[in-house]
Amino acid sequence: MNKYKYLFTSESVTEGHPDKIADKISDSILDAVLKKDPNGRVAIETLIKDNTIVLAGEITTTAIIDYDKIAKKTVRDIGYTNDFKVIKIISQQSPDIALGVDLEGAGDQGMMFGYACKETGEYMPAPIVYAHRITKALTEYRKNNPNCGLRPDGKSQVTVEYVNGKINRIDNIVVSAQHSENLDLKDLKKLIIKEIIEQVIPAFLLKSTNYYINPTGRFCIGGAEGDSGLTGRKIIVDTYGSYARVGGGCFSGKDPSKVDRSGAYMARYIAKNIVASGICKKVEIGLSYAIGKKEPTSIMIDTFETGKYDEDIIIKMIKDVFPLTPKSIIEKLDLKKPIYAKVTNYGHFGNNTSSWEKLNMVTTIKQYFKERE
Numbered sequence: 001m002n003k004y005k006y007l008f009t010s011e012s013v014t015e016g017h018p019d020k021i022a023d024k025i026s027d028s029i030l031d032a033v034l035k036k037d038p039n040g041r042v043a044i045e046t047l048i049k050d051n052t053i054v055l056a057g058e059i060t061t062t063a064i065i066d067y068d069k070i071a072k073k074t075v076r077d078i079g080y081t082n083d084f085k086v087i088k089i090i091s092q093q094s095p096d097i098a099l100g101v102d103l104e105g106a107g108d109q110g111m112m113f114g115y116a117c118k119e120t121g122e123y124m125p126a127p128i129v130y131a132h133r134i135t136k137a138l139t140e141y142r143k144n145n146p147n148c149g150l151r152p153d154g155k156s157q158v159t160v161e162y163v164n165g166k167i168n169r170i171d172n173i174v175v176s177a178q179h180s181e182n183l184d185l186k187d188l189k190k191l192i193i194k195e196i197i198e199q200v201i202p203a204f205l206l207k208s209t210n211y212y213i214n215p216t217g218r219f220c221i222g223g224a225e226g227d228s229g230l231t232g233r234k235i236i237v238d239t240y241g242s243y244a245r246v247g248g249g250c251f252s253g254k255d256p257s258k259v260d261r262s263g264a265y266m267a268r269y270i271a272k273n274i275v276a277s278g279i280c281k282k283v284e285i286g287l288s289y290a291i292g293k294k295e296p297t298s299i300m301i302d303t304f305e306t307g308k309y310d311e312d313i314i315i316k317m318i319k320d321v322f323p324l325t326p327k328s329i330i331e332k333l334d335l336k337k338p339i340y341a342k343v344t345n346y347g348h349f350g351n352n353t354s355s356w357e358k359l360n361m362v363t364t365i366k367q368y369f370k371e372r373e
Contacts, residue, residue, distance in 0.1 A: 005162065009160075010243065014155070015345040018226070027252045031338035036064075044058075053084050057253065058093045059090055108258060110263070110289055116268070128240060157173070173197060179220060238252075249261075262326060269333065277366050280314075295325060
């Protein structure tokens with residue numbers, strides 16, 4: 001049989017990337033509201049450029065929040081020491097939107113997707129998992145070694161070679177890491193390969209792998225000085241690295257009444273538990289909602305011909321077993337807590353700590369199908 005070989009690439013960015021600075025500020029503000037007012041409504045976006053932070057959106061809450069302090073502290077905690085000016089353009093949530101949410105409906109229309117596979121222990125595609133490992137390791141190494149010459153901004157890109165649908169090797173790795181003026185490029189390359197890549201990527205995958213470390217040769221100006229940052233521009237990094245479809249809205253800065261966030265988390269939760277239950281090797285779940293309506297307007301499933309059961313039967317199981325109204329999703333996944341800033345970076349999916357990553361529905365799914373055999 002001829003071997004079917006192909007390459008797939010995903011990227012990740014560090015917490016010091018300007019778009020991720022913006023995401024982290026937005027989620028930190030959301031957490032601050034939910035900590036004092038679990039029923040607060042938040043839709044906040046951040047723009048950051050040079051020494052200016054712009055906060056714009058709608059917040060309805062009984063809490064008193066120091067937005068300037070949160071924004072500035074978030075940037076300092078990431079590793080930037082600039083003196084930032086904060087501009088606020090914030091109003092309350094539109095009463096027209098609030099009407100639908102108050103009736104326990106969705107806060108907006110939209111479509112959300114969830115995905116899971118057996119490719120990695122995280123039930124995630126390998127390219128995005130390995131890309132996240134590299135950027136997370138970059139940040140951890142920088143913080144643990146403050147004199148190493150690394151700075152907060154950075155990106156990674158991992159290209160995995162598949163043969164007959166299975167991971168064979170990593171074809172190439174791209175890393176762009178912000179650094180100090182006095183860090184020699186040769187030393188930087190050695191540091192990143194030896195102390196970062198080889199520490200987090202399995203050695204058996206690094207077979208004839210090509211490395212592209214700071215391809216331009218220099219990356220001293222980074223963060224909001226090198227580029228503008230905006231909430232929601234890294235939705236592919238946040239999800240499945242383009243390996244699966246994503247919905248029409250971002251996550252950061254949105255309270256869970258927004259199905260862009262809660263619906264996507266539930267879709268991932270369903271997908272991961274389905275794959276872990278053994279009824280398929282990989283699956284993509286699609287949900288759609290209408291503003292003010294409780295039930296999803298559609299449910300889609302694709303098991304990529306790996307399922308043990310017809311897809312219409314699996315959809316029936318989803319309807320029977322999983323809560324799908326916005327209110328019930330929030331309750332099931334316990335989403336009114338200040339939990340969002342900690343998942344802003346290195347992907348919202350693939351960790352074992354978030355409620356939507358728990359494998360606590362596997363037994364229920366298995367029992368459902370056993371009773372119908």
